[in-house]
Amino acid sequence: MKTTFRTILAILFISIIFNGCKKEEDEYVDDLRLGTGMVGFDLTGEASTFIMTEGSIFLYFRLESADDMAGRTVVLDFLTSGDALINTITRDQAQDYGHIMLSSFEWLGGTGNYKINAYLADGNDKIFIATTDFTIN
Helix, strand or coil: CHHHHHHHHHHHHHHHHHHHHHCCCCCCCEEEEEEEEECCCCECCCCCCCCCCCCCCCEEEEEECCCCCCCCCCEEEEEECCEEEEEEEEEECCCCCCCCCEEEEEECCCEEEEEEEEEEEEECCCCCCCCEEEEEE
């Protein structure tokens, strides 16, 4: 009886450990964040206001999708605060599955208030994922 109880307790403990180490499918959300660097799957210098000291600034983004990105290309549309399109960039996925992409871009658009809309490419269409506002001083 003691052996059975210990076995069940050990299995339960191992199950809790392994299930706690990974994010479940329904724990991912649609989110776009900016920062000044990255370590692993984390942004560093995460903010919405950045200071450009020369003619450009490198910014990093972390895009998380509630649905598996399935290797689809990420499309970022850069807009003015009045929603006029300034530029579009794409980033190819490094793998054919996953919910998170980290990458960077060089901002050359000058100072002001801007917005980024993030999409996943789906053939000739784009699937909206998230948006974020940011300011360059």
